[in-house]
Amino acid sequence: MTASANTGPLIVAVGGGKGGVGKSMVAANLACAMSQLGFRVVAVDADLGSANLHTILGVDHPGPGIAGFLQKQVSTLEDVVIPSPQRRLFVVPGSTAIPGAANLMHARKLKLMRHIRRLDAEAVVIDCGAGINYNVIDFFNLADLRLLVLTPQLVSLQNAYGALKASLYRTVRQHCSAHGQAALFDELAAPSETDRLLQLIEAIRTRDAELAAALTWVLDGYRVSLIGNQLQSKADQGPLRAMTRMIADFLAVRSPLSTVLPRSDRIHTSVSRRRPFVADSSETPEARALLSLAETLLETDITSLRRRSEPVRASERSSGVHPLPPQEFLEAELPEPLAHYRRAHERHNVDWPVALEHHGRWQRAKLADVSMGGIAVVGASDLGEGDTVNLVFQLNGEELALSTRVVHCSDDRFGAQFVKQADPQAVRRLVEAARQANAGRAA
Ligand SMILES: Nc1ncnc2c1ncn2[C@@H]1O[C@H](COP(=O)(O)OP(=O)(O)O)[C@@H](O)[C@H]1O
Numbered sequence: 001m002t003a004s005a006n007t008g009p010l011i012v013a014v015g016g017g018k019g020g021v022g023k024s025m026v027a028a029n030l031a032c033a034m035s036q037l038g039f040r041v042v043a044v045d046a047d048l049g050s051a052n053l054h055t056i057l058g059v060d061h062p063g064p065g066i067a068g069f070l071q072k073q074v075s076t077l078e079d080v081v082i083p084s085p086q087r088r089l090f091v092v093p094g095s096t097a098i099p100g101a102a103n104l105m106h107a108r109k110l111k112l113m114r115h116i117r118r119l120d121a122e123a124v125v126i127d128c129g130a131g132i133n134y135n136v137i138d139f140f141n142l143a144d145l146r147l148l149v150l151t152p153q154l155v156s157l158q159n160a161y162g163a164l165k166a167s168l169y170r171t172v173r174q175h176c177s178a179h180g181q182a183a184l185f186d187e188l189a190a191p192s193e194t195d196r197l198l199q200l201i202e203a204i205r206t207r208d209a210e211l212a213a214a215l216t217w218v219l220d221g222y223r224v225s226l227i228g229n230q231l232q233s234k235a236d237q238g239p240l241r242a243m244t245r246m247i248a249d250f251l252a253v254r255s256p257l258s259t260v261l262p263r264s265d266r267i268h269t270s271v272s273r274r275r276p277f278v279a280d281s282s283e284t285p286e287a288r289a290l291l292s293l294a295e296t297l298l299e300t301d302i303t304s305l306r307r308r309s310e311p312v313r314a315s316e317r318s319s320g321v322h323p324l325p326p327q328e329f330l331e332a333e334l335p336e337p338l339a340h341y342r343r344a345h346e347r348h349n350v351d352w353p354v355a356l357e358h359h360g361r362w363q364r365a366k367l368a369d370v371s372m373g374g375i376a377v378v379g380a381s382d383l384g385e386g387d388t389v390n391l392v393f394q395l396n397g398e399e400l401a402l403s404t405r406v407v408h409c410s411d412d413r414f415g416a417q418f419v420k421q422a423d424p425q426a427v428r429r430l431v432e433a434a435r436q437a438n439a440g441r442a443a
C-alpha cells in the first residue's frame, strides 16, 4: 500500500443510497478483511440516521462515539476510537442521537473530515449511510475510493444512481467554485439540460477551457466501483452491468462492477451474530470476494488520486464553506429505462494472433473475442486497469491498428474498450470479420 504516515490513511467510503441494501455489512467485512491482511484499520460509522456498524462488528459498549466528538465531549476523533473483537480493527461508533445530525453544519462536517484524515490507521472505511443528503455525499466524496453498494432491484439502482449523480455534480460544482466559477456552473447546469455530465463540461469548455480541462482531470481520478449485493442468480448481474454503462454515458466516470455477493444465509447470519463472516473463514466465496476487494483497494496509488482533489481541499481550508448545488440534483431518476442498457454489444469469439504495444513495449497474444465495444485478449502480461494498449493485427492480408483501454484484468486475460478515437471503420471491419468467421465455423 502507498498510504504512509505523512499521507494519512487510505480512505474508502461505502455508500449506495437505499437503506437495507447491505452497506454496513460490506463496510464491516471490508474493514475486517483489510485488518486480516495485516493493516491497521478504523471503521467509521458516519450513518447519522441509523448507526449500527459497531453492532455488526460485535462492539457492546460504543462509548461517546462520533456524537461525543461532534458535541465536543472530546477534542479529537481519535479519542472515540475503540477496539473491536478483531485484531487491528477499530471502530468509531455512530450515533442516532445527535440533534440535527442528518444535516450536519458544514463547518462541523469539515472538521470531522479533517479528523478522519488524521486517524492513526493505514486504512479507514466509512459507512456513509442511506438517503441522499449532503452528509452522505460529502463523506462519499471525501474518500480516496468509493464503493456503491446496490442490489439488482430497480429502487436500489435508482437510489444508487441518484446518489452518484448528486456526488459528482457536487464535486464538479466545488471545483468550479474553487476556480471562482460557481456562477458559471449554476448558469450552465440547468438540471433538465444537463442529463449528461459530459455535455455540461463541454458547455463549460466554450466559456472557460482551462476549467473544463481541470474538471476532466478531476473526473478521471474519481474512483468508484459497484458492489452488487444480494444476487440470486448470474442473470442478476445484467442490471448491474447495465448500470455501469449508464453511468459511463451519463455521468462520465467509470464504475466497474468490482464485487458481487450472493444473497446468502451465511451473510445474513453473520449480521445477526454480530461477527463479520470474513472473520469466520477466509475460504468461503463471500469472504474470498471481500478479501480480494480489500487487496485491490489497498494496492491503489492514492497519492496521484489526491492531487486531483487538491483545489477543493485548499479552498475548504480557506473559505470553509461551499454553496450547495440546486436541490434538483438530489432527486435524480434514471435518465433512461435500464433496459436500453441491458444489451451489451454482441460478442464474437475468435482466436487470432495479435501484437500489443504498451508504452513502447511489444508482445504477442491472442484476440479471444471482439465486439463493437471492445476486445478480450489472452496471453498478455504486465497490463493493468486503465492502461492504453495498441493492437495490431492482420485482417484479410491488411494490417489494422486499434487503440484500446484496459477495463479489467485477470491472470493472463484482459478486457479492453476501444478508445473514443479508435477508427470506427476499422472496428466495424474487425467485428464483421469475426462474425463471418463464426458463421463460417458454424456452417
Ligand atoms: N447478501 C446478503 N444476504 C443475506 N442477507 C443480507 C445480505 N446483505 C445484507 N443482508 C441483510 O440485510 C440487512 C441490511 O443490511 P445492512 O448492511 O444493515 O444494510 P444498510 O447498511 O445498507 O442499510 C441485514 O439484516 C443483513 O443481514
Ligand SMILES: [Mg+2]
Residues within 6 Å of the ligand: 023, 024, 025, 047, 050, 052, 127, 129
Ligand atoms: Mg447501514
